[in-house]
Amino acid sequence: MKKIIVIGGGISGLFTALILSKYGYKLTVLEANRQIGGGLHTFKRGNTEFETGIHIIGGFQKGQPMYKLCSYLGIMDKLHIKESFGNTSDTFHIGGDNKQYHLGAGKEAFTNSLIEYFPNSKEEILNYINDLYEICDNIPLYSLKFRAINYMSEDMLIPINKFIESRISDKKLQNVLVWNNPLYAGVKNETPIYIHALVSKMFIEGSSKFINGSQQLADALVNEIEKLGGNVLTKAKVNKICVEDKAIKSLSTEDGKDYEADYFISSISPKLLLNLLPKEKLKGMFWKRISKMKDTYSAFSIFIDLKPNTFEYINNAYYYQDNYEDTWNHGDYDIKEWPKGYLLVNPPVENQGKYAHKIIINAVMNYSDVEKWEDSQTGRRSEEYEIFKQECTNKLLDKVEIAFPEIRNCINKIYASTPLTIKDYLNNNRGALYGVQKDGNHMEDSYLTPKTKYTNLFLTGQNINLHGILGAPITSLITCSEFVDLEELLSNINK
Ligand SMILES: Cc1cc2nc3c(=O)[nH]c(=O)nc-3n(C[C@H](O)[C@H](O)[C@H](O)COP(=O)(O)OP(=O)(O)OC[C@H]3O[C@@H](n4cnc5c(N)ncnc54)[C@H](O)[C@@H]3O)c2cc1C
DSSP states (O other), rough: OOOEEOOOHHHHHHHHHHHHHHOOOOEEEEEEESSBBBBGOOEEEEEEEEEEOOBBOOSSSSHHHHHHHHHTOOOOOOOOOOEOSSSSSEEEEGGGGTEEEESSSHHHHHHHHHHHHOOOGHHHHHHHHHHHHHHHHHHHTTTTTTSSSSSOOOOHHSBBBHHHHTTTOOOHHHTTTTTTTGGTTTTTTSHHHHHHHHHHHHHTTOOOTTOOOTEEEEEEEEHHHHTOEEEEEESOOOEEEEETTEEEEEEEEEEEOEESSSSEOOSSOOOHHHHHGGGGOOOOOHHHHHHHHOBBOEEEEEEEEEEOOOOBBOOEEEESSSSSGGGTTTTTOOOGGGOEEEEEEEOTTOOOOOSEEEEEEEEEEEEGGGGTTTTTTTOOOOOHHHHHHHHHHHHHHHHHHHTTHHHHHHHHEEEEEOHHHHHHHHTOOOTSSBBBBOOOOGGGGGGOOOOOSSTTTEETTTTOOOOHHHHHHHHHHHHHTTTTOHHHHHHHHOO
């Protein structure tokens, strides 16, 4: 039985490990954190459990990619998921225009809702949505269909704003169509349309939320890996990789243990992987490219434990920004004027009733705003940092009050996290929300294949291809195709 070690127990590492376990490999997952899951893990304050990362999800309705994949892996019936749409898939609120766009759920309803807001753009909207869906059909593995996995046509790499501007003439509509930019950290003239298409289609077709938190997905994956004889170890931070000739020989963890295997798969930030490899071996172009990759921005988040029966549960996600043009400026702000917007989500509980129990609000923030405190440790940071956090919390609540004037009266307890928290808890590079920032003009600088310069070291995870609840597992499939027959795997998943 061939042994594989996966570095990192986030969604990508766990999906990769479970798929390969099903194919008879002996898997060990090494996770740095005390809790498994990476962006899936949750934390408790008092009796309230909050999600650190993934809280709006897509692709879980019957027949959709995550439903099929999780069914194949035997975990779909273990997941408690609530559809987070009714008539509306998402609400997009532009404060400066005092306008809320309630975007319909489902292709037809979404299209019709846009046509209602922008009747003069009807033809353009219809064509745009069809083009967007066509792009999705061509994203390798998006529909779990067998096809070339490393091919992206030029049409798919056009920057999002250029793609939209070439099809839509109304300026407001151009920005409304990118309402969900904070879910992929899109940058003007750079981020390729296929990323926007993947995320948008997922939410147009109706998003969902985990009932009682995202940790359940990580736990379900671990259970299955262990049932198949694999090991999932936490508090196992890899701090050194030993190389012999052109292959990885072993790796060590912070607690002084050594691990050997036939193959190694890294799901962590490739930049952080560089720190683990012997420096003298990192001279070629491949490694230089990695060291130059740009990261996506980070976020400041507040987690609110609500007073009972005070804040009506909002089923869909609520996006707010000051002005239309802010769509493209989320990461470009003066801290004195921060924040320009936010994304508000009510995570549901079992038998969710009329009133919400908790709120998570994320506002884009750059790592540079907290970098000066990066050498301090969680729980032992300076008073200056705590004051910064408090000020940011107040400023964010001020902004939230525009749409929800009573918000402050609904708070029982409130907690905040910064890009430093994300960096420390997810062990990632500079708190990047979605890993490496993709640039359609220079894909060679922002996209990696699973193969590395070492014969038995492979990559997976959001940094190398796609991010998020659907993107990361698709990336896992691409990595698994280095070990198993992809056509057969997809046919099994689609059964
Ligand atoms: C605040 C926030 C909100 C988000 N919201 C959403 C959302 O609503 N919907 C959505 O779809 N996506 C969301 N995302 C994105 C999503 O969380 C990520 O795309 C996804 O979790 C990436 O999975 P991954 O496995 O590639 O990486 P990660 O989840 O980061 O997993 C990597 C793992 O590797 C571990 N690790 C790192 N270094 C080492 C080492 N040396 N040794 C051992 N282990 C190591 C880390 O601890 C981590 O557990 C959000 C992200 C953040 C940060």
